[in-house]
Amino acid sequence: MFSLPVLSQVLINGxxxxxxxxxxxxxxxxxxxxxxxxxxxxxxxxxxxxxALYYLYGVYKVPYPVxxxxxxxxxxxxxxxxERLVFRWFxxxxxxxxxxxxxxxxxxxxxxxxxxxxxxxxxxxAAEGILDLGGVLLxxxxxxxxxxxxxxxxxxxxxxxxxxxxxxMRAAALDVEIAASQGVNTGFIYKLAFFIAIFMTALAGxxxxxxxxxxxxxxxxxxxxxxxxxxxxxxxxVSGAALGGLLLGxxxxxxxxxxGASVSAFVSFGxxxxxxxxxxxxxxxxxx
Amino acid sequence: MTDTRKPAAVRLRWIAxxxxxxxxxxxxxxxxxxxxxTLGTMVVLSMIGASSLNLIIRTGHIxxxxxxxxxxxxxxxxxxxxxxxxxxxxxxxxxxVASGLLGLLLGPVVLRLTGKYFVLVxxxxxxxxxxxxxxxxxxxxGANGIENMPPVPSFIDTPLSFYYFSLFVAVLSIGIxxxxxxxxxxxxxxxxxxxxxxxxxxxxxxxxxKVAMFALACALxxxxxxxxxxxxxxxxxxxxxxxxxxxxxxxxxLGGMYYLIGPLLGAAFMVALxxxxxxYVELQQVxxxxxxxxxxxxxxxxxIDLAAMLRRAGARALGRSGS
Numbered sequence: 001m002f003s004l005p006v007l008s009q010v011l012i013n014g015x016x017x018x019x020x021x022x023x024x025x026x027x028x029x030x031x032x033x034x035x036x037x038x039x040x041x042x043x044x045x046x047x048x049x050x051x052a053l054y055y056l057y058g059v060y061k062v063p064y065p066v067x068x069x070x071x072x073x074x075x076x077x078x079x080x081x082x083e084r085l086v087f088r089w090f091x092x093x094x095x096x097x098x099x100x101x102x103x104x105x106x107x108x109x110x111x112x113x114x115x116x117x118x119x120x121x122x123x124x125x126a127a128e129g130i131l132d133l134g135g136v137l138l139x140x141x142x143x144x145x146x147x148x149x150x151x152x153x154x155x156x157x158x159x160x161x162x163x164x165x166x167x168x169m170r171a172a173a174l175d176v177e178i179a180a181s182q183g184v185n186t187g188f189i190y191k192l193a194f195f196i197a198i199f200m201t202a203l204a205g206x207x208x209x210x211x212x213x214x215x216x217x218x219x220x221x222x223x224x225x226x227x228x229x230x231x232x233x234x235x236x237x238v239s240g241a242a243l244g245g246l247l248l249g250x251x252x253x254x255x256x257x258x259x260g261a262s263v264s265a266f267v268s269f270g271x272x273x274x275x276x277x278x279x280x281x282x283x284x285x286x287x288x
Numbered sequence: 289m290t291d292t293r294k295p296a297a298v299r300l301r302w303i304a305x306x307x308x309x310x311x312x313x314x315x316x317x318x319x320x321x322x323x324x325x326t327l328g329t330m331v332v333l334s335m336i337g338a339s340s341l342n343l344i345i346r347t348g349h350i351x352x353x354x355x356x357x358x359x360x361x362x363x364x365x366x367x368x369x370x371x372x373x374x375x376x377x378x379x380x381x382x383x384x385v386a387s388g389l390l391g392l393l394l395g396p397v398v399l400r401l402t403g404k405y406f407v408l409v410x411x412x413x414x415x416x417x418x419x420x421x422x423x424x425x426x427x428x429x430g431a432n433g434i435e436n437m438p439p440v441p442s443f444i445d446t447p448l449s450f451y452y453f454s455l456f457v458a459v460l461s462i463g464i465x466x467x468x469x470x471x472x473x474x475x476x477x478x479x480x481x482x483x484x485x486x487x488x489x490x491x492x493x494x495x496x497x498k499v500a501m502f503a504l505a506c507a508l509x510x511x512x513x514x515x516x517x518x519x520x521x522x523x524x525x526x527x528x529x530x531x532x533x534x535x536x537x538x539x540x541x542l543g544g545m546y547y548l549i550g551p552l553l554g555a556a557f558m559v560a561l562x563x564x565x566x567x568y569v570e571l572q573q574v575x576x577x578x579x580x581x582x583x584x585x586x587x588x589x590x591x592i593d594l595a596a597m598l599r600r601a602g603a604r605a606l607g608r609s610g611s
Contacts, residue, residue, distance in 0.1 A: 102538075231405075
């Protein structure tokens, strides 16, 4: 059972799942860290990204890189309207944001049910073929997914660490009032952070829809993943989200291949609960 | 709560309470259509869950696992009747004891967390319990649940009698919560919620109080679970999901978290509204979601806030300072 071809498959699956999870969790943790909103509608944005990719890539046959990035940009741009209408009222109000965004989640999901029906659709794969590297079989579509995720994450890291706006975002995440008094345009930073967060989530949603299936309820799993990863890594911690995403991706890939999906779910929930009880700030967060 | 209100306001509250009581008792007689009686029963049962959750919320913890505890009690009640031939009322009480014990067991572990961490841990806890319902097929019937429900006991086999029994149970349960919240314990609960370290310095056993309230709330919600499965004629894990827990939290927040009347109003609103929009299932969810957003943005204290706002507006219009 634990042979090299199987293990390498598990490793590749774990990496590609982990990459998707990191993208989802990063969006979530960005919204929490900077605006202190708990985005219960996060899964819905991922789902919208999946539908965007479905139309751009599956129906209109736009070339894949353009489709995936363009779809995510589209969802992020349209969501700016939602930022203005909904999110804006709940910044720094953690608790009211939870309930209101749950409401937003319901509104979005059921609007999509009305527009498209509840049946599941599948998206065409990103690439055909399997690479053979000395006995280790690597499906090309997984590699493409990993590649895109890594590129986006690297771009995000560069943005946050090497640009002025990234620096402003980090300052706003630490203390928004002092950042404002230092001249940071917090209104703009909020919109920027929101745009980036939704972009990454929609991108992840597209990749997720390709790996699994697309339906209006697709977003429930990514939402739970976002919670788990963010708890594992620490709320508001970007490196924590990265670490948490990788851990969860590997654990899930390993456990569900060898022991089944329910064992994998039990174990990951159990570990997270244990972590919350003993170390609620996560592996890389800061105790409050 | 000590009565610092003017005598007229107190009298108004008693009149309002009496009016509600009269409405509750006369409700099934207002229409020959059993749909409204069943709707009333659903509202009354939801009030049990929402008011018991209010006990936990008053200690400062938002629990997303409440429906899961409801499910524990419901499954225990049904299984005792099927496998051990227990009668309905003892089985219902045993179910409540079971969920209360589980709350007592898990309480000390999870209640040490506060704020968002508590919400997250109860979110996951609720999901784990629901997955146990789903996976333990031999006991619970898995996703299909238990379809051969034990027969409804004869004293509640008509919609009318079921309604009055549910009303009776609800009044009992809400009464327990009310008496606790109005007593010294209630003051201690408020103190713990607002500043638990200071409360501890004043001698209040914070963790013990929180665990006691948590366990009691989990036991009380079992009453709703045991009765609700008869109303819907079946028991399966989907009735105890996070969405249901969330519904109960919303009933509290929507109605007003820090007054007992809040969850009661919220329950009536949340159960009645979708039923009135029947036939447009998706649209009702969308409208519901939008309503949540609007209420949270405009009335952060819940619908109760509306009453306060109206009172202030009324006083201003009449040229008096606020009451």
